[in-house]
Amino acid sequence: xxxxxxxxxxxxxxxxxxxxxxxxxxxxxxxxxxxxxxxxxxxxxxxxxxxxxxxxxxxxxxxxxxxxxxxxxxxxxxxxxxxxxxxxxxxxxxxxxxxxxxxxxxxxxxxxxxxxxxxxxxxxxxxxxxxxxxxxxxxxxxxxxxxxxxxxxxxxxxxxxxxxxxxxxxxxxxxxxxxxxxxxxxxxxxxxxxxxxxxxxxxxxxxxxxxxxxxxxxxxxxxxxxxxxxxxxxxxxxxxxxxxxxxxxxxxxxxxxxxxxxxxxxxxxxx
Amino acid sequence: xxxxxxxxxxxxxxxxxxxxxxxxxxxxxxxxxxxxxxxxxxxxxxxxxxxxxxxxxxxxxxxxxxxxxxxxxxxxxxxxxxxxxxxxxxxxxxxxxxxxxxxxxxxxxxxxxxxxxxxxxxxxxxxxxxxxxxxxxxxxxxxxxxxxxxxxxxxxxxxxxxxxxxxxxxxxxxxxxxxxxxxxxxxxxxxxxxxxxxxxxxxxxxxxxxxxxxxxxxxxxxxxxxxxxxxxxxxxxxxxxxxxxxxxxxxxxxxxxxxxxxxxxxxxxxxxxxxxxxxxxxxxxxxxxxxxxxxxxxxxxxxxxxxxxxxxxx
Numbered sequence: 227x228x229x230x231x232x233x234x235x236x237x238x239x240x241x242x243x244x245x246x247x248x249x250x251x252x253x254x255x256x257x258x259x260x261x262x263x264x265x266x267x268x269x270x271x272x273x274x275x276x277x278x279x280x281x282x283x284x285x286x287x288x289x290x291x292x293x294x295x296x297x298x299x300x301x302x303x304x305x306x307x308x309x310x311x312x313x314x315x316x317x318x319x320x321x322x323x324x325x326x327x328x329x330x331x332x333x334x335x336x337x338x339x340x341x342x343x344x345x346x347x348x349x350x351x352x353x354x355x356x357x358x359x360x361x362x363x364x365x366x367x368x369x370x371x372x373x374x375x376x377x378x379x380x381x382x383x384x385x386x387x388x389x390x391x392x393x394x395x396x397x398x399x400x401x402x403x404x405x406x407x408x409x410x411x412x413x414x415x416x417x418x419x420x421x422x423x424x425x426x427x428x429x430x431x432x433x434x435x436x437x438x439x440x441x442x443x444x445x446x447x448x449x450x451x452x453x454x455x456x457x458x459x460x461x462x463x464x465x466x467x468x469x470x471x472x473x474x475x476x477x478x479x480x481x482x483x484x485x486x487x488x489x490x491x492x493x494x495x496x497x
Numbered sequence: 498x499x500x501x502x503x504x505x506x507x508x509x510x511x512x513x514x515x516x517x518x519x520x521x522x523x524x525x526x527x528x529x530x531x532x533x534x535x536x537x538x539x540x541x542x543x544x545x546x547x548x549x550x551x552x553x554x555x556x557x558x559x560x561x562x563x564x565x566x567x568x569x570x571x572x573x574x575x576x577x578x579x580x581x582x583x584x585x586x587x588x589x590x591x592x593x594x595x596x597x598x599x600x601x602x603x604x605x606x607x608x609x610x611x612x613x614x615x616x617x618x619x620x621x622x623x624x625x626x627x628x629x630x631x632x633x634x635x636x637x638x639x640x641x642x643x644x645x646x647x648x649x650x651x652x653x654x655x656x657x658x659x660x661x662x663x664x665x666x667x668x669x670x671x672x673x674x675x676x677x678x679x680x681x682x683x684x685x686x687x688x689x690x691x692x693x694x695x696x697x698x699x700x701x702x703x704x705x706x707x708x709x710x711x712x713x714x715x716x717x718x719x720x721x722x723x724x725x726x727x728x729x730x731x732x733x734x735x736x737x738x739x740x741x742x743x744x745x746x747x748x749x750x751x752x753x754x755x756x757x758x759x760x761x762x763x764x765x766x767x768x769x770x771x772x773x774x775x776x777x778x779x780x781x782x783x784x785x786x787x788x789x790x791x792x793x794x795x796x797x798x799x800x801x802x803x804x805x806x807x808x809x810x811x
Contacts, residue, residue, distance in 0.1 A: 449646065478634060
């Protein structure tokens with residue numbers, strides 16, 4: 227175990243627990259407004275203060291953690307579920323037209339300014355958490371496709387793969403049974419990094435009103451609401467900002483820590 | 498080298514064609530009737546018909562696509578439905594905010610990242626390295642729009658050093674630069690953090706190479722070997738990241754321009770999307786993608802010019 231991994235996984239675990247706890251209990255009900263009690267600074271009654279509707283900010287952070295984690299996690303899932311098979315396929319048919327097509331397709335997705343496209347998708351199809359997930363997920367596909375191809379190519383040169391081929395296994399079976407298990411570490415580490423980028427992207431999208439819609443709580447929209455209040459009630463902007471910062475920091479540290487712990491040789495790119 | 502450039506050029510053209518088809522499809526085909534989409538549910542049928550005629554929607558899709566592409570090649574980006582002016586004019590107005598902002602942010606990010614990365618690499622494992630790496634972890638994790646809010650709170654509202662937003666135009670260059678400073682800092686910080694990390698790891702790779710040991714064996718001090726040999730070679734991966742960051746900064750200013758009320762391309766896209774002015778959205782997105790692809794192409798070529806080994810790699 228190393229320091230990065232301990233700090234990172236602790237921070238991540240705190241947010242996961244907050245999100246999980248919100249299914250059963252939050253200090254206050256975030257659906258009920260309490261206008262007379264609005265914009266209170268942090269105190270014994272409301273540990274992190276209240277917002278412009280008098281809602282308890284700690285409760286909003288807990289519910290928002292759920293939204294952020296759900297959106298980012300599914301977006302990573304989409305990226306892995308489509309990207310990894312594409313990368314494996316490209317590696318199995320290395321040098322073929324298919325390989326070339328997959329890799330050029332990847333380059334093309336990278337060429338699109340991701341935020342612009344995410345805004346476009348949510349604008350054409352409507353703003354919702356689901357469309358935010360799709361918009362973020364699409365940009366995870368080439369990341370995993372490229373990484374899994376790069377990881378699979380040297381594996382294909384190894385003797386145990388040759389042995390499997392001599393046994394008559396098809397490239398598909400070899401990819402699933404031998405290549406894939408040998409690159410899970412790498413995928414876990416990159417998955418953590420993409421997870422943290424997903425949290426940031428979700429916050430950005432919901433900040434400009436294109437993510438999860440009210441009454442679903444989200445950190446990005448809490449910041450958008452706080453924008454005009456920042457000079458009278460700074461805690462409304464500071465608390466959600468620190469939540470995003472700490473969650474992303476935790477995931478990044480955990481990713482770095484996992485990388486060193488699982489395999490010191492592997493390198494992960496942070497796009 | 499010529500073969501390599503030609504190959505890259507062909508792939509550049511193919512990328513542009515595919516990108517234009519994707520953008521056209523997302524904007525003009527998927528919503529069904531773009532005219533009805535732009536005008537919303539309460540539009541009168543004759544307004545929709547007028548817009549359909551203006552956009553040429555009665556023509557077949559293929560023809561519309563070709564008209565759009567050939568128009569752009571001649572500098573005709575269509576007419577904005579909400580602004581009632583040619584999109585090309587809108588773009589040429591806004592580019593003088595977005596482009597200087599991107600360059601300013603890139604400049605800041607580079608002058609922060611280079612010394613930080615080089616210092617961290619030369620003191621590997623020391624207190625300075627650990628502090629800088631810790632700071633970059635924070636820099637990568639901070640959402641830039643939140644950082645922008647904090648900057649406004651500190652420097653515009655509390656200290657009153659800068660205005661909280663707006664852009665006075667280039668008639669007064671000093672004022673213009675001043676009004677771009679907070680946005681540029683907000684944009685630059687996360688990029689500087691990434692760049693410093695790349696600079697550090699690239700430099701550490703170089704310091705482990707044989708030619709550095711040779712240089713040291715020939716009597717160069719650590720510092721001399723670092724500056725004369727390692728830094729120059731370490732710049733190659735750093736340059737790619739700078740290329741990528743430039744296009745990111747140009748397109749990624751949307752939210753920052755929104756926060757600081759800067760009349761740039763990002764704000765134009767955002768307002769056009771809100772106003773459902775698809776003609777503007779389509780052309781500006783295409784322009785941004787074009788710039789990104791072009792910058793990547795330029796980086797590839799610059800790379801191959803610097804390092805002949807890369808010409809054979811695909």
